[in-house]
Structures are given as structure tokens and as C-alpha cells.
Amino acid sequence: MTARVLLPWSDLAVPAELTAAYYDGQGAPPPDLDDVELYVLPYDSGPEPPKLIPRLPSLKAVQALSAGVDGLLPLIPDGVRLANGRGLHDLSVAEHALALILAAQRFLPRWFRQQATGSWAREHTRSLADCRVLLVGYGSIGKAIERYLQAGEAEVVPVASRARDGVHGIDELPDLLPSADIVVLVLPETPRTRGVIGSQELAALPEGALVVNVGRGSAIDTGALTTAVAEGRVRAALDVVDPEPLPADHPLWTLDGAIITPHVAGGSDSFYPRAKRLVEEQLARFAKGEPLLNVVT
Amino acid sequence: MTARVLLPWSDLAVPAELTAAYYDGQGAPPPDLDDVELYVLPYDSGPEPPKLIPRLPSLKAVQALSAGVDGLLPLIPDGVRLANGRGLHDLSVAEHALALILAAQRFLPRWFRQQATGSWAREHTRSLADCRVLLVGYGSIGKAIERYLQAGEAEVVPVASRARDGVHGIDELPDLLPSADIVVLVLPETPRTRGVIGSQELAALPEGALVVNVGRGSAIDTGALTTAVAEGRVRAALDVVDPEPLPADHPLWTLDGAIITPHVAGGSDSFYPRAKRLVEEQLARFAKGEPLLNVVT
Helix, strand or coil, X not given: CCEEEEECCCCXXXXXXXXXXXXXXXXXXXXXXXXXXXXXXXXXXXXXXXXXXXXXXXXXEEECCCCCCXXXXXXXXXXXXXXXXXXXXXXXXXXXHHXXXXXXXXXXHHHHHHHHHCCCCCCCECCCCCCEEEEXXXXXXXXXXXXXXXXXXXXXXXXXXXXXXXXXXHHHHHHHHHHXXXXXXXXXXXXXXXXXXXXXXXXXXXXXXXXXXXXCHHHECHHHHHHHHHCCCEEEEECCCCCCCCCCXXXXXXXXXXXXXXCCCCCECCHHHHHHHHHHHHHHHHXXXXXXXXXXX | CCEEEEECCCCCCCCCCEEEEECCCCCCCCCCXXXXXXXXXXXXXXXXXXXXXXXXXXXXXXXXXXXXXXXXXXXXXXXXXXXXXXXXCXXXXXXXXXXXXXXXHCCHHHHHHXXXXXXXXXXCECCCCCCEEEEECCCHHHHHHHHHHHHCCCEEEEEECCCECCEEEHHHHHHHHHHCCEEEECCCCCCCCCXXXXXXXXXXXXXXXXXXXXXXXXXXXXXXXXXXXXXCXXXXXXXXXXXXXXXXXXXXXXXXXXXXXXXXCCCECCHHHHHHHHHHHHHHHHHHCCCCCCECC
């Protein structure tokens, strides 16, 4: 007797103990899913795939491929396990954080503007090396960013919700901000992380400091940041903003010291091989009756 | 009896055995330099500072702050040592190489164009993680780039002029190019490195590969590259080109798959603390009569 699994990709190694059906989130799901015991949700495919969960009577486990699964919890029947995609986006987000930092420090917006007009005008730039970088949010994404920063000989100052060995608590920010060259925010959205950076914190930063956000837009008071960037006191490089999308006529878009990308840090090619490795590991565990990784409930 | 040294910066630690005069390359040099024994050349300050060398009768050593010193050799009197600035720019160039790679892989030109119009349109991007990167040129700059690439979980394939343990020879490029996602050139200009990447090599790369150059422009056949990028076969991210400056009407400037910066990889803030540390080390050695570092002649 083999167990049946529902998978988003057909190029996975499926153990002999399992049979697979496939649903990539496009069009209708396959018929006859009454015996599906493990459902790996298609990634970033809109609201339809989760709606299938309550319609699978033999379901034992759901594997999501995002890190945040709060929206799924109400759909998970009693006794069904839910595993998340924690870590699958870490490197993608870290890469984008580095891209934003280096773009700002090495003046890429200027060079791209010059490229459009064929101008070879040169200038010395800022650097990342030797910069003191407050890394606010020190989970697995923060640590992936730290590895990049250390390769570039920046000084990393880790900050987390609560102080622990070698890590500052977020309540120490007032003491840490005045000596920071760069602040990188990698915070999840919680009531405690809303508005962590407001006008007071921006005023505490040294002139010309760079504020980077790859966590959630709500961590920064957008109005206060817009004012500080417009006055030339700080620079900003943001993949997330509050609200999203940023309205087309928002003044932050066109300020000289601002770089904005449209919440694309997590969505890059590096996700897929990591997601497929996790799913194959989970299939092997499921086939042998071993506990799944990343179980949330 | 103290020895006299001529320095470009006044904020250096000068050993008690030495007295210092200062010349930053702007305006006229100070008078009465007949007893100067060590001259640290001001950095990137035009043709005047080197002309002082033959006019210092007590000179024993010259410290240049650039890695290449070929242009200085004819000015150095017999018996005067010349030390170069090898390594001072490594991290600056590595940072810029990473900025170019990540800008191309994470679609920064697209996001910057969208920023100008306030557009939030999103798209999955390429990534650096998992990419196979040929690092052509494996000196100290190449190794600084490698540390960044390893932090980002790219696969690094080092290539140097001659094969050695764990390093491919440049004659193996025809075998290596077909599996490369990214080629990073960090080659000095020599007769052997001219045109290392021409139409044949570009044709050997996989569709969509990225060619990055932070070494010398002459390593790439600009015409062949322009054709390959125009045809959409490869992408390019270049800090150096042949010729420099690239003429304002050159078609490469405005091709979709090309990123061009005006030879600014070496010139960033990270240079100064490293240069000052080297000069202070050299002053300590000079004061004690110990051999200088980085001696070329």
C-alpha cells in the first residue's frame, strides 16, 4: 500500500513508497485526490491552492514553501501537520540586501544615469568595507547577510528583539544609532516592530547614514524617512515600504538619496533548488514515517 | 639625528625617530626638501608629484600608493627603493565587482527605471547563489571577490595564467566557458591578456551568461561583445572597457543587457584606511632600518 502525495513540480525524486500527483497552482487541480496524505502547496500561486486543503479527506500534512504561514492556519484541519518554508528565501533576501547596500555605497544610480547619456565622468565613491553596520533582525536571513558583510570587511553589530550573548537588544538602538554607517532592517511584522525607525531614530543617525529595509515596510515610519531623505540627512535603499505598492505619486520615489525596489528580495532563482531539496527531504521522511522538518503545528 | 619623510596626510602616526613634511599633491611642494629620505607619493594626484622624485638629493625610498608603478620606474634614481600599493585597492575592486554582478542578476537597472516612473511592477529575478562563476585572474583581488562569492553560495572556478593546484590555466577556458553562468575578469594588462574574450569565447558561453570586467578593458574584444549583447546572447557588466573613455556614441552604452561604470572600482573610501595603515607600517620599518614591504626595485 503506497501513500499518495500532491506536488507542485514533476522533477522531484519521489521515494518508491509514495505515488505522486501534480498541481502547480495553474488551472484546475487533478481529480481523485481523496487519498492524498501530503500536500506540498505551489509557491506564490495566489489564493486557489490553499482552498484545496479542506477538500483532502486523507490529508496528514501540508508543506508550505513560504516562511510565514499565518494565513494558512485557519484552513488546516485538526490533526494535520503544517510545515513551513523557513530558510528557503534567506539567501535570496541576503543577496538583494547586498545589492541594495552596494548600489547605494558605490553610487550605481549615478552611473546608470550617466550610462543613458554615454558620460564617462568619474568620482570617488563610498565603500562598504570598514562601515559599521547595524543588522536589526538576527535570524537566518540576518546571518546570511552577515556572512556577506564579513566577506567585505564591514563591522557587523547584530541587534535582535532581545539582547543575548554578543547580540544587542532592540531597546539599545538609541545608543547604537549615532555610530552606525548603515542600518539594515530584517524584521518580521509584529506589533513590536511597527515604527522601530521613526523621526527620533533617524535624527540619531550620523549625517549621510544609509537605511536599508528588506524585512517589512511597517518597521519604518515612511513619512519621517521621506523627510529625512529629502533634507539630505540620511539615504535609503528599500525593498519594502509602507504602504505597498508605494503610490506612484509618492515623493519618496524620486528623491536623490532613495533607492526603491518593488518587494522582490525573496523572489529569485536561488529559491527553487533550495525548495526542491527541502521537499525531497520531506518526502523521504514522510515515506519512512519520520518526523517532518519545519513543523509549525 | 632624525631622518625626514615627506607624507601626503598629516594624520599619520610618525615614529619619534622621524620628522615629517607634508605634500598632498595640491599646489607647490614645501621648500627645503634636501634632507627627505622617504617620499610617500600623494594618491591619484596627477603628473606633478612624481616630478619631485629626481629633485630630492637625500632620497632612499619612494612609496607609491597604486599597484601599477611602471610609469614611475624611469624617475627612480639608482639605489633608491620603490615600494608599491599592492593590495590597497583589492577590497574596493571586489566590492564593485559584487555590485556589478548583483546589479545584473537582481535586475537593478529595471527597478531603477521603474523607480523613475513610480512603477511597482514585480518579477522574479536571477540569483547569484548556485551560479558557476569563472574567476579569471586569481591574485589578491580575485581572492577578495571569491570570499564574497562563497558567502553567497556561488560555485567559484578559479582561473589563472598558469594552471596550479586547484586553479585552472587560462588555456582551459574553451572547456570551462560552456558551463559558466558568470565570467569575472580581473586580469592585468599584458600582451597575453589582450583579447582573452573574443567572439569565439563569447559564442562558447551559455545563452544569457554574464560577462563582468573589473581588470583591464583590453581583455575583451569590445566589438565582439557589443554584437553578442545586442543579439541577446550574453549580458555584460563592465567597469573597464576598450577604449576608455568609451565614446559617447558607442552602441554598447545603451544596450539592454549592458551595465557600464566609468572605471571607478578601485576608487572608494575603503582605500584610505588601508593606505594609511600601510604607510604607518612602512614608517615604523624605515625608522628601525628594517626592509620595507611591497618593494618593487
